[in-house]
Amino acid sequence: FLEAFSQTGDVGSAAKVVFESCKVKRQAVLFEKPLTILEVRRSFEAIAETAGHGAREKKERLIEALLSLASPLEAKYLVKIFIGEMRTGFHEGLMEQAVSRAFQIPLETVKRAGMVLGDIGTVAALIKAEGREAPSKISFQVFRPVKLMLAQMANDVAEAIKEHDGKTAFEHKLDGARVQIHKCGEDVRIFSRRLTDVTRSLPEIADIVRREVKAREAIMEGEVIAIDNEGHPIPFQHLMRRFKRVHEIEDMAETIPVRLYLFDILYLDGESLITLPYHQRRQILAENAGGIPLTKQIITDSVDEAEEFLR
Template sequence: MSTHFIELCKLCEQLEKEASRNLKVNIVVDFLRKISSEEVKFAVYFITGKFPSNLLTLNVGYSTIYQIIKKLSNISDNQYLTEYNKTGDMGETAKKIFEIYPPKTQKTFFEQPSTLTEVYEIFQKIAEFTGESSRVKKQRLIESFLSKITPLEVKYFIKNLIGEMRHGFSEGLMEEAVAKAFNVELEKVRLASMVTGDLGKVCEFLKIFGKDGIEKISLTVFQPIKPMLADLAKNPAEALIRHGGKTSFEFKLDGVRIQIHKKNSNVKIFSRRLKEVTEAFPEIVEKIKHEIKADSFVVEGEIIPTTKNGKPLPFQYIMRRYGRVKNLEKTIKNIATTLYLFDLLYLDGEVLIGKPFYERRKKLEEIAPNQMLTPQLITSNPVEAEKFFEEAIKNGHEGLVAKQLESAYTPGIRGKKWLKIKKVLETLDLVILAAEYGHGYRHDWLSDYYLAAKNLEVKPIFEKDYVSFADYVEKIHNDRFKVVGKTFKGLTDEEIKTLTGKLKNLILEKHGRAVILKPKIVVEVAYSEIQKSPLYSCGYALRFARIVRIREDKTIDEIDTTEKVKEIFEKQFKTTTSNFLER
């Protein structure tokens, strides 16, 4: 018998109200045991709000859902914001609004409720829409479905669309529930989930085959697995100490991390999020087919953008290859790539993730040409390691990755077995020009900040010259400052609460959940690099910006300038040719 989506929604409501971790797990255990094997994986996806990215990539944003809610309920912006500001939860907001202002075509008493399978099929259709008109098609489909289901179903449909369940039942708890439901060791469930990248599939196997089903799950070609993650180390010497005095160092490249699967003549490339991106890199596919001496394998590596001379280019160049279907040949011609491999996870029928790193690397060296391998140094000498780090930086790379020689490959796990060591760029002192209220538990706090540098070349700005909110913010301040990025990272919750109180006293204008501020609060900002960007009028943007501290000792007269931002950008890529920098 099919399980109705409303049953799962009621279960999620229970989870939201239940404080006990053990009782939460037991509620889900009972649910997994009673539903069919055809639907159990859908239940795992819908309860956790996580879908394997190789199966579903939804790409539905807050603004799309916001417009749908307004259209179906026929309410104003102020009515929506009034309700949203109570919880900061878009799903709960939609539920409350639809209870008061139901869509005209909402489900009648005599209509059959939607099943888990039917709702998953809707999600599949949403994911299948791509291209220029995809947003409109997605919006129409979501509108149509939301108009036919109950307010409670609307709540959890939306929560799954945006991946914010907020009921306190994480993927880790779901692993516990799956293990308990089918009487399997938790560690086996976790390993199976890491290897498949799909906890729903693991649950389905156990439902069909019982506890012995866990043994049937293994690394399979064309089924991408979660990448192993690295912790941070301050320098090579620290990495040596943490790895017991001797370790493997490799260049840390600034490109896209990929997983390449090959079986006979078939090759597929997956991103670190497990999404297939084969079409974007046809030249890499050809290299793999002709230059690696094995029939069946799974390798990991990095694709970096390069000049014709092989020098690395900024990360943003390689991102132009993602999602480019139109003019792909032209894009390939303009943006050259170089492939570096650094790990081997599977080879001709043998799963290698449990083998030590040095063994996996040796086997990789046996099947791949030397020029395709990430430069490596195995040493116990901190001076040698530091020189290798400087060589990586000199060649335009990010730094090093230290890999413990005996380490197994642990999919999806971040730990000390791999350590990344990056060049630290000088921080910038910037002013907060605008801010937005957060979502979830941060919905009452101004927690997303527009960061700006001083502009020394002030020019008059006219109405026609601004198109984005950042442009408008700059206009309000007579172009004295230029926005160089946004961030919600770096500060503790207590610091955000305190800062919110200060910022509320500096508000000049309100725009929905965004506010424009008097330029007074100076913050020290760290970042991974500075990129060229069309998003901001200054032409630059901070990548992975985070606030280090609030500089109460500094005034806006002392903040860094756009010229300083430009100087740092140019220093980053001094190894690349100037004509690429000016593109």
């Protein structure tokens, strides 16, 4: 495989070469018929849903079984899909535009629906099933992770202030991991930047949210950092050890403590807040965060004041 990869420079193409040269034997492990899109999707869902003890080995067996049914060309694209490296130049923004044009729905409506549902494919399927009005009826649902709003680049403080036509909120970038926190009563779940449920890896964060957040229902965003025994931040790679751990969490929690800082709230007790200005959401967050600290912030239209804050 490594030789094929060095020749092709592409993992999928290397898999195709290996399948062709080795004449990989097809086995009737999962399916008795040739692969279809629907059957591949079901297999992917089974892989994604596999969790708990021995999950890695189970996933490996499912992938092996799927590949054993694939032709060399199918294996090429299955591998590329597995690792998320299609190299087609196609991205989610283009898909949003395609859905907008295909169903003659405003692009902003499609983008908002994609953010709330967390998946543009689900949006397209919903429109197909329920009609063009469906996206406008979509609302937040606790424990259904929301697509994260990403920052845009600015060359300097002056450009950021100009972009916002006046006062701008500035915050320090923490060396941590962004998380999305959902709370409903005593039930709390934490999702990563990729919308993966990482609650089991961060039990103390779930506990403090359960204890401190006043709202019954809320969707909040924050940053989790790793700290030493004296409460000082430690490098990001230590935090990643916590996110990857799903067993013996108590021991790891003592070795690598973590701390949560909140910075935004998107949903509160049945009401979406995303149309509110950020400073209003921030105020609502402060009123509901209890003893959980918020990221340090300054709102100003002064370049000098902002630069001094960020030093």
